[in-house]
Amino acid sequence: MSDQQWAPSRRAFLGAAAIGGLGMLLAGCSGDSSVAAGTASELRGPPVKGGTLRVGFVGGGAADTLDGAIATNLGDLARAINMYDTLTTHDDDYHVQPMLATSVTPNADASVWTAELRTDVKFCDGRPMTARDVVASIERIIDPTDPKNGAAGLATLAEVVATGEHTVEFRLRSPDSSLDDVLAKYDMTIVPTDFDVANPIGTGPFMLDRFIPAQLTVLKANPYYWGEEGPYLDSVELLNFNDTDALINALLSTQIDVAAQIPAALSEVIASDTRMRVLECQTGVWLPFTMRCDVAPFDDERVRQAFRLAVDRDQMINQVLSGHGRVANDMYAPLD
Incomplete structure (x- = not known):
């Protein structure tokens, strides 16, 4: 990043x-x-x-x-x-950019990521944001008794540690080459150590x-x-x-x-x-036609191919979405 x-x-x-x-x-x-x-x-x-x-x-x-x-x-x-706010974010082209962190970089095998935080960030109540707040926020997200939306994206996280006032290490159980992208998701919110949803404080x-x-x-x-x-x-x-x-x-x-x-x-x-x-803006939303590939008749590749060829997808976009869409490439969304 x-x-x-x-x-x-x-x-x-x-x-x-x-x-x-x-x-x-x-x-x-x-x-x-x-x-x-x-x-x-x-x-x-x-x-x-x-x-x-x-x-x-x-x-x-x-x-x-x-x-x-x-x-x-x-x-x-x-x-x-x-x-x-989040540690990183996505720009208009969906590239990862710094946000509350000035950089989020991996070690040689991407098993440890280091986030260097901005030093000028304050919460809306005037308190400065520190590495302790980041650690508490991530631990809150992955709390096994009450996991938040972003917990699945941090499944390989072994521990998150404040190594300085404005430095945080993400130590993983296995390498992850895209952790900076995970941290850019909107639900990876950074909040104070004493966050209370009844009196929400953010940056x-x-x-x-x-x-x-x-x-x-x-x-x-x-x-x-x-x-x-x-x-x-x-x-x-x-x-x-x-x-x-x-x-x-x-x-x-x-x-x-x-x-x-x-x-x-x-x-x-x-x-x-x-x-x-x-x-109008381009989004990453995609609408699939999902088939159970382990159940007949969709376990037959020819049937799946026939469904794909039988549908005029351009016509579907024009009729269902009034032209506001594009034919998917069958695997990834445009911003992937």
């Missing part, structure tokens, strides 16, 4: 950027009276500090969580990426202001944020909706500024409204 410093400026600026990475965003026109009715606002000049971004999405429920290490649904992900650009499961999350700017830029917004509001119709209606009535993950089938219709701008 490169030791080049990376500044997550777009993440800090957008606040709810996590949502954009999971599908299509629908942005409405600005509430500024200087914007002509019926036209989407143009972005001009440098970012301006201040304001609130209201983001709507479908889903959520009583199980919504503030614990980024067990984030599952769209709201959980948005909260996790805005409130917490992300935003911190918790208010949380009502299945309804509302309000995040406010973290005054101790370590990034070179941002956060520019004063606050981000994440609003839950029961269905897509309610979500789109909220956008059209200016109750929200952004709608996340609009259905592909609606994208062309919505884009025809000059007040709207559809933002």
Whole structure:
């Protein structure tokens, strides 16, 4: 992994950027009276500090969580990426880059990895982040009595040790050439040694202001944020909706500024409204047709090949995804 410093400026600026990475965003026109009715606002000049971004999405429920290490649904992900950081991260091309660590490097056989931490990072309560916090965070993730989402990715980890105030060693049972990639997953969150999900503390650009499961999350700017830029917004509001119709209606009535993950089938219709701008990004999501290769008839390779050849996959993309997709290469997602 490169030791080049990376500044997550777009993440800090957008606040709810996590949502954009999971599908299509629908942005409405600005509430500024200087914007002509019926036209989407143009972005001009440098970012301006201040304001609130209201983001709507479908889903959520009583199980919504503030614990980024067990984030599952769209709201959980948005909260996790805005409130917490990880040792490494992925850039727009899905290459591993430094984040809370300035470098994460292996020994000769990749059985021991050393993370050198930034020395200027503070949690949102003003406390400095140290190697002890990183060790506690990783041990929390792999706790055998309560393993978190990222525990499987750390299955080869024998122990994690603080070898200095800002240095951590990951000692593995067997070599792992991609541990830096594992540590970049959104659920590998770094939190204080005394982390309490009832009062969540992180290092992300935003911190918790208010949380009502299945309804509302309000995040406010973290005054101790370590990034070179941002956060520019004063606050981000994440609003839950029961269905897509309610979500789109909220956008059209200016109750929200952004709608996340609009259905592909609606994208062309919505884009025809000059007040709207559809933002589309490539993701790593892939949709397989899964067959039990140990059970007839799929234990016959010819049957599996026949299924592959019988389906017009380009036609499926056009009809099911309204053209917003690509034919998979049968083994890996585009960003693998």
